[in-house]
Amino acid sequence: MEIDFDRRGFLRAAGLFAGACAAGLLLPGVAAAASAPKIYSCADWKARPPSEPLTTLDHPANRILIHHMANANSAETSLAHGCQVCLDNQQDHMDNNGWSDTGQHFTVSRGGYRFEGRHGSLSALRSGKQIVRAAHCPGQNENAIGIENEGLYTTAEPPQAQWKSLVVLCAYVCRQYGIPVTEIKGHRDFFNTECPGDLLYSKLPQLRAEVAAALGH
Numbered sequence: 001m002e003i004d005f006d007r008r009g010f011l012r013a014a015g016l017f018a019g020a021c022a023a024g025l026l027l028p029g030v031a032a033a034a035s036a037p038k039i040y041s042c043a044d045w046k047a048r049p050p051s052e053p054l055t056t057l058d059h060p061a062n063r064i065l066i067h068h069m070a071n072a073n074s075a076e077t078s079l080a081h082g083c084q085v086c087l088d089n090q091q092d093h094m095d096n097n098g099w100s101d102t103g104q105h106f107t108v109s110r111g112g113y114r115f116e117g118r119h120g121s122l123s124a125l126r127s128g129k130q131i132v133r134a135a136h137c138p139g140q141n142e143n144a145i146g147i148e149n150e151g152l153y154t155t156a157e158p159p160q161a162q163w164k165s166l167v168v169l170c171a172y173v174c175r176q177y178g179i180p181v182t183e184i185k186g187h188r189d190f191f192n193t194e195c196p197g198d199l200l201y202s203k204l205p206q207l208r209a210e211v212a213a214a215l216g217h
Contacts, residue, residue: 037168039106039114041122045083047090050101050119055133060177063144064170064184065137066204067104068196073151077111077161085150086115093135103135104146106169112161114169117148128176137191144185145173153197163203170207171214181208181217 069089074081090102097103105121108114116122124130125145136146149158149166158166170184186204187195 036126037114037172039116039122039125039169040079040083041116042119045086045115047086047102047119048094051094052100054101054118054120056120056124057131057133057142058129059131059143060129061131061143061145061173062177062179062183063140064173064179065140065144065146065187065190066166066184066196066200066207067136067146067148067187068153068200069148069150070152070195070197071150073156074110077109077159079111079113082107082109082111082113082115082150085109086117089117089148097135099135101135104148105132105134105136106145106173107148107150108162108166108169109150110159110162112159112165114165117146121145125173125176128178137187140190144190145177145179147173149196149200153200154194155197155199157199157203167207167210167214170211174211175215181212181215184208184211 086102086107089107093099093103094101101119102117104117105125106114107117118132118134120132124132131143131145134141134146136148137144147166147169149162151158151162173179174181184204184207186201187193188201
C-alpha cells in the first residue's frame with residue numbers, strides 16, 4: 001500500500017505532528033491528515049463515464065456522511081480488489097438504481113485504499129470550494145460528502161486498515177472544507193436506514209475524536 005503522505009507534506013506538517021504525538025493523540029498513519037492523502041481517482045480504477053453531465057456546485061461541503069456498502073466482509077485487501085469493489089458499486093448504482101454515476105463521493109476499501117467515487121469529487125475536494133452533487137442521501141447530496149466503506153458493519157467492526165484510512169480521509173475532508181468534526185454523521189441521521197450498520201454507527205464518536213486529534217484540535 002502507498003504511504004499516506006508525501007515527504008514535503010509531512011515536513012510542512014511537522015509542527016502539528018510533533019505536538020500531537022507528544023500529547024499521544026495520533027494513531028500510526030494518521031499524521032497524513034495534515035497533508036493530502038493518496039486517493040485513487042476514477043481514472044485510476046477505470047470507472048465508466050457518467051451517463052449524463054454531473055453538476056459541480058460552487059460552495060463547500062459542510063458535513064460528512066458515513067456509509068457502509070452492506071456487501072460481503074471480504075478477506076481480500078489488495079488494491080485490485082478495491083478497484084473491483086468500486087467498479088461493482090458503480091455498476092449497481094448506474095444500472096440498478098438508474099443514477100448517472102456512483103452515488104457517493106469517496107470509497108474506502110477494507111484494505112484501507114481510498115478511492116474517488118463520483119467523477120469530479122477529488123478535484124472539488126482539492127479546491128476546498130466546490131462539491132459535486134451526489135446521490136448518497138436525499139436532502140444531503142448538495143452539501144454533505146458521502147463516504148462509503150466496503151463491508152457490512154451491523155455485527156462486525158471495520159478492520160484496522162480501513163478504520164485508519166477512514167480517519168485520514170475524514171481529517172483531510174474536514175481540513176479542506178473547514179468542516180467541524182461534530183458534523184461527521186451517519187447516513188441514518190438523515191434517512192430511514194440501518195446504514196452505516198450498528199457497530200460502525202456506534203464508533204462515530206470515536207471517529208470524531210480521532211479526526212480531531214489528527215487535526216490537532
